[in-house]
Amino acid sequence: xxxxxxxxxxxxxxxxxxxxxxxxxxxxxxxxxxxxxxxxxxxxxxxxxxxxxxxxxxxxxxxxxxxxxxxxxxxxxxxxxxxxxxxxxxxxxxxxxxxxxxxxxxxxxxxxxxxxxxxxxxxxxxxxxxxxxxxxxxxxxxxxxxxxxxxxxxxxxxxxxxxxxxxxxxxxxxxxxxxxxxxxxxxxxxxxxxxxxxxxxxxxxxxxxxxxxxxxxxxxxxxxxxxxxxxxxxxxxxxxxxxxxxxxxxxxxxxxxxxxxxxxxx
Amino acid sequence: xxxxxxxxxxxxxxxxxxxxxxxxxxxxxxxxxxxxxxxxxxxxxxxxxxxxxxxxxxxxxxxxxxxxxxxxxxxxxxxxxxxxxxxxxxxxxxxxxxxxxxxxxxxxxxxxxxxxxxxxxxxxxxxxxxxxxxxxxxxxxxxxxxxxxxxxxxxxxxxxxxxxxxxxxxxxxxxxxxxxxxxxxxxxxxxxxxxxxxxxxxxxxxxxxxxxxxxxxxxxxxxxxxxxxxxxxxxxxxxxxxxxxxxxxxxxxxxxxxxxxxxxxx
Numbered sequence: 099x100x101x102x103x104x105x106x107x108x109x110x111x112x113x114x115x116x117x118x119x120x121x122x123x124x125x126x127x128x129x130x131x132x133x134x135x136x137x138x139x140x141x142x143x144x145x146x147x148x149x150x151x152x153x154x155x156x157x158x159x160x161x162x163x164x165x166x167x168x169x170x171x172x173x174x175x176x177x178x179x180x181x182x183x184x185x186x187x188x189x190x191x192x193x194x195x196x197x198x199x200x201x202x203x204x205x206x207x208x209x210x211x212x213x214x215x216x217x218x219x220x221x222x223x224x225x226x227x228x229x230x231x232x233x234x235x236x237x238x239x240x241x242x243x244x245x246x247x248x249x250x251x252x253x254x255x256x257x258x259x260x261x262x263x264x265x266x267x268x269x270x271x272x273x274x275x276x277x278x279x280x281x282x283x284x285x286x287x288x289x290x291x292x293x294x295x296x297x298x299x300x301x302x303x304x305x306x307x308x309x310x311x312x313x314x315x316x317x318x319x320x321x322x323x324x325x326x327x328x329x330x331x332x333x334x335x336x337x338x339x340x341x342x343x344x345x346x347x348x349x350x351x352x353x354x355x356x357x358x359x360x361x362x363x364x
Numbered sequence: 365x366x367x368x369x370x371x372x373x374x375x376x377x378x379x380x381x382x383x384x385x386x387x388x389x390x391x392x393x394x395x396x397x398x399x400x401x402x403x404x405x406x407x408x409x410x411x412x413x414x415x416x417x418x419x420x421x422x423x424x425x426x427x428x429x430x431x432x433x434x435x436x437x438x439x440x441x442x443x444x445x446x447x448x449x450x451x452x453x454x455x456x457x458x459x460x461x462x463x464x465x466x467x468x469x470x471x472x473x474x475x476x477x478x479x480x481x482x483x484x485x486x487x488x489x490x491x492x493x494x495x496x497x498x499x500x501x502x503x504x505x506x507x508x509x510x511x512x513x514x515x516x517x518x519x520x521x522x523x524x525x526x527x528x529x530x531x532x533x534x535x536x537x538x539x540x541x542x543x544x545x546x547x548x549x550x551x552x553x554x555x556x557x558x559x560x561x562x563x564x565x566x567x568x569x570x571x572x573x574x575x576x577x578x579x580x581x582x583x584x585x586x587x588x589x590x591x592x593x594x595x596x597x598x599x600x601x602x603x604x605x606x607x608x609x610x611x612x613x614x615x616x617x618x619x620x621x622x623x624x625x626x627x628x629x630x
Contacts, residue, residue, distance in 0.1 A: 169524040171437030253582075254523030257515035258435040260585035274586060302593065305583050312582060313575020316519075319526035320540060327568065 108220045154192045161203045167248030170200050207251045214240050226293040229284045234332050238325045241315050249319045253312045278304050298339045374486045420458045427469045433514030436466050473517045480506050492559040495550045500598050504591045507581050515585050519578045564605045
């Protein structure tokens with residue numbers, strides 16, 4: 099949990115929100131694991147032996163992979179038991195209910211998200227328009243990679259759940275909100291640094307970039323191609339919001355852009 | 365079925381594909397109703413009395429409404445029976461299985477789609493860039509309206525199903541493919557009429573417009589606002605692909621654009 103809290107802290111910092119004021123929010127909205135512990139008591143729901151913890155992690159990892167490609171609806175204790183060659187009852191010790199399993203799966207997807215997108219950008223000290231680019235770039239990379247390669251995270255879940263009540267839709271909505279806020283905060287920061295033109299609306303631009311990302315995911319599921327076009331389109335969008343402080347030649351191609359970022363990193 | 369075939373004929377015509385060569389395709393890929401009839405035999409699955417047909421239509425309409433907001437996963441014979449105050453066995457006469465119900469629901473959503481988007485545009489004789497606009501405009505209008513106001517059709521279903529096997533994902537994929545083809549065909553037609561610049565790639569532009577549409581649906585689910593921004597953004601996109609044949613002032617605002625379309629309609 100220590101490690102997880104640290105990641106959430108970085109995530110919240112990336113949204114430039116005061117962490118201390120949000121501790122309750124983190125526990126109720128993001129902390130599926132915490133929610134699960136509160137509900138079932140740690141001894142009942144989470145075996146405390148290291149073997150038990152390892153098994154639980156393996157089950158969640160497999161469940162995330164299934165959900166990424168087929169949605170939460172495709173998950174069942176029975177299917178997981180069969181795929182992992184475990185007994186149903188053995189699996190049931192780790193998750194008291196289908197809902198507890200689903201919450202753990204969404205939380206794991208979020209952790210992949212922090213680890214893959216927010217944490218590296220924070221650690222590498224990406225700022226300004228560069229930070230906006232890397233948020234989009236890492237998002238595309240994440241849906242291209244092996245673990246979250248389906249369409250469910252972070253898009254299908256939102257479209258399917260957004261109007262529903264209950265803890266799972268609430269968590270999915272909060273996650274989507276966090277993502278838009280993170281993009282908008284990066285754009286505002288870039289605007290303060292005069293790398294994004296001062297006339298640009300950060301919220302609107304965040305929604306536009308998000309549209310390009312989910313559109314790219316749609317296209318990829320449809321045509322099985324990579325995100326080359328999407329990267330060019332995002333670069334063109336960044337060009338349209340950038341201030342004169344960023345040299346125009348940097349936007350000529352993704353290659354030119356990467357070279358520009360390398361130079362400015364020195 | 366007569367009426368349905370007529371609608372599909374208009375739909376296929378809108379993609380400028382030879383209808384006669386596609387009759388098999390229509391039956392296997394679009395015709396869930398036909399598929400259902402083939403599987404179960406008409407007498408078993410579809411009661412032939414007019415009361416029976418009416419009940420079946422009512423059940424499907426309710427099921428579409430549920431699925432639009434919560435996804436196909438939320439459908440069950442039990443829930444429908446409760447909401448419609450029918451007996452489970454009474455409902456079961458109309459749909460031999462959960463899969464048959466789901467296929468009927470997707471087909472109904474497609475029919476709403478033909479009726480609301482393709483048929484009016486065809487009947488009103490919209491051509492050129494005007495046709496591209498009305499396809500997007502009617503799509504937004506459809507996800508705003510009461511029946512299909514959730515996020516499942518036409519987006520959540522695709523993101524959740526696209527990688528899966530089986531008749532339902534196949535039908536969802538085909539539907540998405542048909543939509544992109546329809547947009548691309550309209551863009552090509554507009555290009556032939558010199559209303560879209562000849563350097564514009566119709567497929568790429570179709571994917572970009574689609575991204576803007578599903579991005580707008582995402583934003584609407586997130587913020588509960590209407591699609592005003594999306595309409596402006598789509599207009600800006602059309603401006604960027606239009607030839608010099610379309611006067612620049614027409615793109616100044618959605619109001620200016622609508623006035624321009626009215627004038628050219630005379």
